[in-house]
Amino acid sequence: MINFRKARFVTSAPSLKEKPKDEKPAVLFIGRSNVGKSTLINTLTGQKIAFSSKKAGKTKMLNYFDIDDRFYLVDAPGYGSTIYANISTINFAKMMESYVKERSLKGIVLLLDLRHELGEDDVAFLNYLKNCGKPLLYVITKCDQMNQSSLSAAKRLAGKYGVLDPIYSFGDLKSLEPLKGRIEKCL
Numbered sequence: 001m002i003n004f005r006k007a008r009f010v011t012s013a014p015s016l017k018e019k020p021k022d023e024k025p026a027v028l029f030i031g032r033s034n035v036g037k038s039t040l041i042n043t044l045t046g047q048k049i050a051f052s053s054k055k056a057g058k059t060k061m062l063n064y065f066d067i068d069d070r071f072y073l074v075d076a077p078g079y080g081s082t083i084y085a086n087i088s089t090i091n092f093a094k095m096m097e098s099y100v101k102e103r104s105l106k107g108i109v110l111l112l113d114l115r116h117e118l119g120e121d122d123v124a125f126l127n128y129l130k131n132c133g134k135p136l137l138y139v140i141t142k143c144d145q146m147n148q149s150s151l152s153a154a155k156r157l158a159g160k161y162g163v164l165d166p167i168y169s170f171g172d173l174k175s176l177e178p179l180k181g182r183i184e185k186c187l
């Protein structure tokens, strides 16, 4: 079993060229800006190693964290934030496309906030990732902010978009426990 608490920050890569040179397997965390990627990484590792913020667009580079000397957990910048609106969604998609094809990338964790209907960019990304050939895991974030009826609505939305067997995150380690085993299986 991987020890997620044995985590350390390795590097921030502005692009793929700057990623760590070794071929250690990597798992990418991706999702709309502000969906809770950095927060999830902090919860999983029990450390404040990824910077989270109320303001969208906090994570601007690919941040590499070494987990238990076993794999790199990569915190990606979110799509749909204003900084990327400036650079253009197309460039972001291109960057992610080449990243997703990387041989060392063993799995992708897509985070979705299903308190609302998905945006066009979420749906496009979701469909792209489903067909990219890499194992895809889903985490529905911010479930602690849902009541019974919005949780049911979220589950309906997951069904509507073919989001298979998602993990519902209530922001605590207990709800995320199954994610650890699923990540390990990807490696």
Ligand SMILES: Nc1nc2c(ncn2[C@@H]2O[C@H](COP(=O)(O)OP(=O)(O)OP(=O)(O)O)[C@@H](O)[C@H]2O)c(=O)[nH]1
Pocket: 031, 032, 033, 034, 035, 036, 037, 038, 039, 040, 051, 052, 053, 054, 055, 056, 057, 058, 059, 060, 076, 077, 078, 079, 081, 141, 142, 143, 144, 145, 169, 170, 171
């Ligand atoms: N209630 C609740 N709030 C959360 C949860 N996850 C994240 N948040 C809050 O949502 C905001 C954004 O979280 P981040 O982790 O910075 O989001 P991000 O996806 O890394 O955002 P970018 O770096 O901009 O792409 C912060 O204010 C977090 O405290 C959750 O599970 N529950």
Ligand SMILES: [Mg+2]
Pocket: 037, 038, 039, 051, 052, 058, 059, 075
């Ligand atoms: Mg972030």
